[in-house]
Every structure is written in C-alpha cells, then in structure tokens.
Amino acid sequence: MQKNKLFLLGIGLVISIILFMTVNANGQWSFVLSFRGEKLIALLVVAYAISVSTILFQTLTANQILTPYIMGFDSIYVLIQTGLVFLLGGIGYATLGAYTKFSLEVVLMLIVAFLLFSSLFSSSQKDLYRLVLTGVILGVLFRSTNSFLQRMIDPEEFSVVQSVSFAQFNVIKTALLLPSSVIVLLVSLVIWRLQHVLDVISLGREQAINLGVNYRKTLMLVLCLIAILVSISTALVGPVTFFGLLVSGITYAVFRTYEHRILIPASFLIGAISLILGQVIFEHVIGFKGVLSIVIEFLGGIVFIIFLLKRKAL
Template sequence: MATPNKPTPTSASHNIPTEGTAAADTSAEAPRFAQLRRRRIVAHIITTLLAIGLIYLLFHDTLPSRSNTKAWDYTLNLVIGQVGAMIVVSVAIGFSTVLFQTVTANRILTPSIIGFDSLFLLIQTIMIWTVGATVGEEGSIFDHALANYSISAGLMVIFAMTLYGWLLVGKRIALPTLLLVGLVFGLVFRSITGMFQRMLDPAAYMQLQSVMFADFSFVNPTLLMISGGVTALCAIFALLRHRRYDVMLLGRDPAISLGINHRRETIIVLFLCTLFVSSATALVGPVLFFGIIIANASYQVLSTQRHIHTLPLSAGLGIIGLAGGQYALRQLGVEGSLSIVIEFIGGLFFLFLLLKGRTA
C-alpha cells in the first residue's frame, strides 16, 4: 500500500518563517521607524521655534520704541492679552477637534457640527435680550466676565451631557445618528438666535456683535485667566489619557475587545470638547473652520494619528496660524480681518476635503 507523500524539510522551510527571517524583517523596519521618529521630533522643534518667533514679531512690531511710558505699558498689556488668547484658542480648538475626530472616526467633523457654537450664540443673545445691553453703573450680567462665562459654559455642559449622554447611554444610538441630531439642533439654535436678534434694539445688537465673530484685538484679562485655566486643565487631562484615545482609533469593536469602555470614553471626550469650545468661544467668539485646518495639518506633517504627537502639534500649528496671520494682516493694515480670513480659508479647505474624499 502506497504511503502518502510527506513534506520534505526543504519544502516545509519555505512555509514557516524562521527566526532569522523575523529578525531580518525587524531590522528592515527599524530604519523606517527611526526616520519617522526623527521626523516627528524635527516637526515639534520647528513648530515650537516658529511659534516663538512669530510671537516675538508681534511684540516687536506692536510695542512703542520708548519703554517705561504709559503708552508702552498699555500696549504691552494689550499684546499680552492678544497672544494669550491666541494660545488658549489654539490649544482649545486643536485639542477639541483632534479628540472629536477620534471618536467620530472622521477627519472633516468638528465640535461645531453638533451645535456647540450655535448654542453659545443663542445663550448670549437670550442673555442680552433679557437683561439689556447695560443695567446701572456696573453693567449687566452680559458684561460681567466671570458670570457670563459661568452661565454660558455651565449651560453648554448641561445641554451636552443631558442630551448626548442620554442618547449614548440611555438610547444607545449610533454615533452617526448622534451627529445628525446635533446638526438639527444647531440649525434650530441658529433659527432661534436670528429671531431674538431681530427683536433687539440697535444698541444691544451692536454689543452682541462683539461675541458673534472672533476678535483677538481686545481680550478681557479676567476671562483670559478663566479660559486659560480651564483649557490647561482639560489639555493635561487629555494628554494623560492619550493611550486610551490611540486605542479608540482602531474602532469601537477592537477598542472594546482591548478593554476600553468606548461609550464612557466617548462621553468624556464630548465633555472635554464642550469645555474647550466654550472656553475658546467665550474668549474671542466662534471659530468654525479653524480646527479642521490645524488638525489635518498635524496629521499630514506627522504621518501618524498618535495623540501624544497630534494634540500638541495641532496647538502649535494653531499658534503659528493665528500669530502669523495677525502679523501679516497688521503689515497690510487690515488687522481686524483675521477671523474672516480664517473662516474663508477654512471653508475652502473643508470643501477640498469633501471633494477629495468623494473622488477617493
């Protein structure tokens, strides 16, 4: 009786990877990993140096030639407020956009898509419509930085946690449905805001315009300290949990299989995004498309989505964009147009990403 053919040691050796083969593959990948690591380090160094250099140019270009004068002191405080606002907004918008894109697994979405900016404008409009532009010598609650920020941020957090927490935990709906609900609420908030704005008197409407558009020219020092403190705490908290967010990049099911409570982490990210957006919006006003630019730029520069790299680099690129844009527009004599330029470029970039994704 014929015996079945048995594989020879020579043929088997071609199918089973040996230790030498694995070592060769590892050694082949080592130079590429080293090159990517050097690239990321260089990217962080260059970004930091550019940000510091542009901030120096802002101070050098704005401050008067003669120091120790009233004009010099006033200008110094003004520039410190502007630069501080740029740093806070860059960190808040950069971190919130990267984290939001992590939980949504989409690079063209921002927290603005679920109505955070629209809710802030609605709160400000109702506040000034209720209490008026100015009440008495001390002004209304709209003019009080701490009270205004506390009410706005508090209502935004309550709304986000109540609605989105209930939808995610109670109803257990899918994330695309959550985004659709947020989009509808954003449209509703804009419609209600427009209705209340039509009922404002001209003086109140002029004061409301100060929060309707991003403005880095005059920053409230008290509000800057509050927003900066909240943003710094949230940023540190996010950086300490960067490994969890790296696992969430794999998707919902793989993250759960690796021990991540995906639903709880999503709610935490939404909470952080609420605080980030409320801090930035209360400080300078709504900035819709700025996050898309700096978040996607950080992905392209680093060639990775690891949060320990993308979070700080997105903030650094934001500082470069704001400080460089402010300096360039100041040289052109149109300093107050920074928010308009950001929204214009961001809108074009948003359309580019949509068309690129469609063709891909």
C-alpha cells in the first residue's frame, strides 16, 4: 500500500517536471532545457534538503510541530547577510564571489550549529527540550542583533539586505548547484544508511538504548546532518520557515508510518511536487503576480496553528 502511494507520487513528480520544462517553452529548446534544467535541479535539491531535514529533526525531538528553523537558522542566515553588508558595504557585498559567499554562509551556520549541539548532553530526554529552548533564545538574540546592525547601515544598503532576507524561488543561485548537489548527495548516503537506526530512535531514547543504539553519538551525527541540509537550502534560496512543517504534515497524514525508508522518499516527493507545481503556477498561470514563498509561509503557518490547536485539545 505504501509503495503504491510512493509510485503515485513518483508519477506526480514526473508530470510536474514535464510541465515545468514544457509549459510556454518558446524559443530554442537547447536554451530552454539548459535554463529550466538548472532551475529544476535547484528546486529538487532545496525540496530534498528542507523536507528530509524536517523529518529527521521531528524524529529526534519526537514532536511533529518542531522544525530545524526553531533553532534560529533563518535568523542566522539573515544576520550573516546583514553582517557582510555592514562590514563590506553594498558594493563589496555585490562583488563578493558566489562561491566565497556560499562557503561563508554554510561554514558560519555550521559553526553555530556545532557550538549549539556540542554544549548539549544526551544523557536524558530533557536535553532535546533544552536544545529547542536554546534555539528559541538564540533566534531572538540573532534577530535583535540583526535589527541593530540594520539600523546602523546606509538606507540604500539596507535594500540589499532586505532583498536576501526572504526566500526567492524565482531567482535561485544556480551557480552553486554543483557543490550543493555533491554535499546533499553525500549527506543522503549517510542518512540512508541510518534509516533503520532512525526507526529505532523514533521509539524513544530508553528503547533505543536498550536495543543497542549509541544514542548520543547518533544524535550528534544526525543533528549535524540536519544542520548541513538546512544550511544548503537556506544558502540557495533564503530562509523558508514553514515549508518543512507543511511537507512533513502532509507526509505523516498520507503515510501513517514511522519507517524512514518510506518517510524520507515520501517527504522529498511531496516537497518537490509542491515546489515545482507551485513554480509552474506562479510563472506561467498567474504571470509572477504573486510570490510562491509567501503562499508557502501562509499555508505552513495555518498548518502550524492547526497542530497547536490539536495538541491543546488533546
């Protein structure tokens, strides 16, 4: 039954890709396929990184409301952009090489994640709650620091910061596709080898330890993998707070299972179909008269409120 659902989602993804590559494809096909192909790969990488990182984070925290962004990754990204503009100026920021800027973003976000995770101990379940609380506090700190720096920079340079403070699916940094794809592929291989261990971890800390899982080591490894995926997706398109929550909510509703061999590909397929079809609609149906990221955040926010109300009712 689950495999049939995955098969249908696979067909849906193929249809979405065909529509994305062919709708209003005027001009020479060599240019169309090259231009849209790069954008398609970027959307697939972003969909995979956000969807899978959310599923893994919810497995570790045993909570389907939480997402990696609760750790303040979106705030870290915006703070990095503001800091670069503050130090280099608008012109210096604009002339900064794509690979240099990408490397700085990923490395800095990983350093913050490492400092956060290494300060935690996995000797009790409370540490995960401390992780979440620490992430909320750091998110407030990063946003406050970011607001302070934005008030100090030139108003013209502020527009540069504002332009990169929101997710942009229309202008994806396709120049960064090669390193991003390689990193995501390597991370995916590690995650796939851990799929059965993740199934055991979803049972709870005590049960996982009793079944022979090195809980602390696995926890730190998976958290670092999550940090890498979130860093890649944020560096490619910018911060997307609720997309992962939206995808995971649909995934758990359709696939009522905790087997990661099902959840991981299912979340990717749902996320990819959502982004690709959404981009087709906004580009070719309504003609860029809306922004896909805003609709995603709106729907994700509604899902978040629904989850909160359900937990309160329980």
